[in-house]
Amino acid sequence: MNYAVETKNLCRVFKRKRSRKERKQEPTKENQKEVVALDDVNIQVKEGELFGLLGPNGAGKTTLIKILSTLLLPTKGEAWVAGHNVAEDTFNIRMKINSVSGGESSGYGLLTARENVWMFSQFYDVPSKVAKQRADDLFKTFGLYEKRNQKMRTLSTGERQKMGMVRGFITDPDIIFLDEPTLGLDVNASRVIRRFVADWVREHEKKTVLLTTHYMMEAEELCDRVAIIDKGKVLVCDTPENLKKTVRRSSTLRLEIDPLKDYSKFRDIPGIRNFSKKVNPETNRSELVFVIDDEAAVSDILSVVTGEGKRIHELRKTEPTLEDVFVSLVGRALE
Amino acid sequence: MAMIKRHWKTLKTAAWLGWQMESNWTQPFLFAVYSILKPIAATMILVLMYWVVINPGYGGQAENAIMFSFLYVGNAFYIFVGQMLFGIFRVIQGDREWYQTIRNVYIAPISYYVYVVARALTQLVIASIAVVITLLFGVFVLGVQISLAVTDIPLFLTILVIGLVGVSAMGVILGGISFLTAKHMHGMNESVAGIFYLFCGVLFPISMFPVWGQFISRAIPLTYWFEALRRVLAPETLQIPTSLTQIDTGLLMLILLSSTIVLVLVSYFVFKGADYLARRKGVIDMITSY
Numbered sequence: 001m002n003y004a005v006e007t008k009n010l011c012r013v014f015k016r017k018r019s020r021k022e023r024k025q026e027p028t029k030e031n032q033k034e035v036v037a038l039d040d041v042n043i044q045v046k047e048g049e050l051f052g053l054l055g056p057n058g059a060g061k062t063t064l065i066k067i068l069s070t071l072l073l074p075t076k077g078e079a080w081v082a083g084h085n086v087a088e089d090t091f092n093i094r095m096k097i098n099s100v101s102g103g104e105s106s107g108y109g110l111l112t113a114r115e116n117v118w119m120f121s122q123f124y125d126v127p128s129k130v131a132k133q134r135a136d137d138l139f140k141t142f143g144l145y146e147k148r149n150q151k152m153r154t155l156s157t158g159e160r161q162k163m164g165m166v167r168g169f170i171t172d173p174d175i176i177f178l179d180e181p182t183l184g185l186d187v188n189a190s191r192v193i194r195r196f197v198a199d200w201v202r203e204h205e206k207k208t209v210l211l212t213t214h215y216m217m218e219a220e221e222l223c224d225r226v227a228i229i230d231k232g233k234v235l236v237c238d239t240p241e242n243l244k245k246t247v248r249r250s251s252t253l254r255l256e257i258d259p260l261k262d263y264s265k266f267r268d269i270p271g272i273r274n275f276s277k278k279v280n281p282e283t284n285r286s287e288l289v290f291v292i293d294d295e296a297a298v299s300d301i302l303s304v305v306t307g308e309g310k311r312i313h314e315l316r317k318t319e320p321t322l323e324d325v326f327v328s329l330v331g332r333a334l335e
Numbered sequence: 336m337a338m339i340k341r342h343w344k345t346l347k348t349a350a351w352l353g354w355q356m357e358s359n360w361t362q363p364f365l366f367a368v369y370s371i372l373k374p375i376a377a378t379m380i381l382v383l384m385y386w387v388v389i390n391p392g393y394g395g396q397a398e399n400a401i402m403f404s405f406l407y408v409g410n411a412f413y414i415f416v417g418q419m420l421f422g423i424f425r426v427i428q429g430d431r432e433w434y435q436t437i438r439n440v441y442i443a444p445i446s447y448y449v450y451v452v453a454r455a456l457t458q459l460v461i462a463s464i465a466v467v468i469t470l471l472f473g474v475f476v477l478g479v480q481i482s483l484a485v486t487d488i489p490l491f492l493t494i495l496v497i498g499l500v501g502v503s504a505m506g507v508i509l510g511g512i513s514f515l516t517a518k519h520m521h522g523m524n525e526s527v528a529g530i531f532y533l534f535c536g537v538l539f540p541i542s543m544f545p546v547w548g549q550f551i552s553r554a555i556p557l558t559y560w561f562e563a564l565r566r567v568l569a570p571e572t573l574q575i576p577t578s579l580t581q582i583d584t585g586l587l588m589l590i591l592l593s594s595t596i597v598l599v600l601v602s603y604f605v606f607k608g609a610d611y612l613a614r615r616k617g618v619i620d621m622i623t624s625y
Contacts (some may be wrong), residue, residue, distance in 0.1 A: 004479060012617075014617060067616070069438075069442045070442055071438055071441060071442055071614070072612075072614060072617045072619070073614050073615045073617055093445055094443060094444035095444045097442070099438075099439070100439075104435070104443055106434060106435035106436045106438075106439060107434065107436060108352070108355070108356065108434055108436065109434070110355060110356060110359045110360060111352075111355060111359075112605075115355075119348055119351070119352055120440075121349075121441060122348040123345065123348060123440065123443035123444070123445045124342060124443060125341060125442060125444075145453060167439065285382065298336065
């Protein structure tokens with residue numbers, strides 16, 4: 001089978017300079033000289049697939065995208081894009097790919113939005129006339145048509161991000177890497193991007209998208225398959241439906257409570273597969289998600305909370321989501 | 336053939352981008368005024384220093400028209416060196432740190448080397464305007480003795496082009512090294528440009544150096560470029576003993592040409608090597624100015 005993207009035992013280690021103070025200290029996880037960004041990653045993305053990489057910040061998603069888009073070399077292992085090795089055959093890969101990063105507001109402020117994307121299209125040998133027509137169509141799709149002749153420096157951050165999407169798709173790539181494409185965008189803009197990506201893959205049978213996100217809803221809505229990645233390791237890889245099945249026999253309990261002094265007591269309760277907690281800074285309440293295998297654990301959980309004299313503001317039992325899959329695997333929430 | 340076509344398109348597009356970036360920051364009229372005033376103002380600093388030095392009231396000697404032509408021509412053509420050494424560094428650092436476009440340009444199916452050379456071409460155009468203005472100002476306002484015979488124009492253009500290719504190659508070498516360095520490493524370019532200003536016979540003959548200094552001067556191809564340019568543009572400066580005077584112009588041209596070919600080859604390999612190392616270290620798109 002021809003894969004659009006394939007990696008075998010892919011590793012990437014970054015060396016960091018330690019300060020004089022750190023060099024004098026015993027090596028710890030925080031002050032180590034080497035940071036493992038990718039650890040033995042094996043994935044296969046089929047042609048025509050919308051493949052998601054779901055993981056928290058710092059999981060290694062962007063590093064993987066950088067390697068696949070020929071911006072970075074792997075430390076060990078191999079990777080192929082469109083059948084070409086990323087370390088050896090960059091030109092043939094670059095002919096077939098493009099990449100868009102979320103939060104990206106890059107571009108030349110002195111050029112107009114249209115000039116910016118036209119210029120990049122020329123690097124991909126798109127005929128000038130075709131590029132201009134394509135740019136206008138994409139500007140319309142992303143609601144930027146009226147502003148296409150404005151200098152980029154006058155566009156808002158969100159508008160620049162949409163311009164980045166136009167730049168990515170104007171070359172009509174066979175494979176596109178979307179690295180957190182909706183990061184920081186408002187709800188409507190995110191929806192437009194998600195709809196466009198879904199339509200683009202559906203309408204073009206052989207086009208492939210590799211999407212990284214830490215929004216589980218985005219991965220669930222868009223992706224044919226999802227790999228969950230954390231600390232450089234791919235933990236699982238399957239369709240969203242199959243991944244959710246892994247926690248379906250369990251149940252998910254969501255609690256919103258006043259913050260506790262000690263959360264470690266939950267670890268001792270039998271029947272809890274894993275749990276995550278985060279504090280909502282607006283309400284100053286703890287939001288807990290438990291993946292539980294035994295319903296009897298519910299009363300023990302409530303006892304821990306009430307035992308500390310804390311109030312339970314909300315208690316819900318929900319259908320499993322990809323986030324619950326992540327919590328059951330890793331023991332913390334995605335965001 | 337397809338590859339040449341692709342390089343040509345890259346060259347055109349990147350040169351267009353470079354021109355937009357250099358000329359589009361203000362209105363055309365202001366840009367024209369700036370382009371004229373900047374080189375004249377820079378030249379006047381040197382001219383005033385010269386006038387002070389030769390003023391008998393400050394213990395100086397009487398004005399020497401030939402020496403003035405010597406330093407004026409050298410200084411005018413040094414504009415190319417300064418512009419190219421800083422310009423290419425600025426292109427790479429600007430794309431990386433300020434505009435943050437380097438990752439999008441880098442992963443495009445183009446030769447990044449050709450892209451950088453094309454951006455350098457814009458710097459050449461800007462520098463050429465400044466050099467012409469400086470020379471015209473020198474001849475018509477300051478009375479600098481420049482006498483370019485019509486029959487010498489082909490030789491002058493040959494020397495000019497060879498030298499500019501060499502200067503561009505040096506810029507590309509420093510640009511390649513800057514792939515691996517942080518933004519604040521612009522001091523490296525300043526140092527190299529300063530070394531060239533001092534040792535290449537820009538302002539004074541290299542015969543004024545001790546032997547070790549002359550050795551350094553003779554090892555830098557630009558020294559031969561400045562000497563050759565002066566021989567064509569201001570032949571009377573040959574009266575000044577530079578320690579290169581005894582070299583026949585043909586041999587001078589041969590040294591200039593061969594050292595430029597070597598420089599171009601070195602620039603290609605240094606750039607490619609630095610590119611590979613930067614990709615291995617993961618610093619192609621690093622941001623260092625926080």
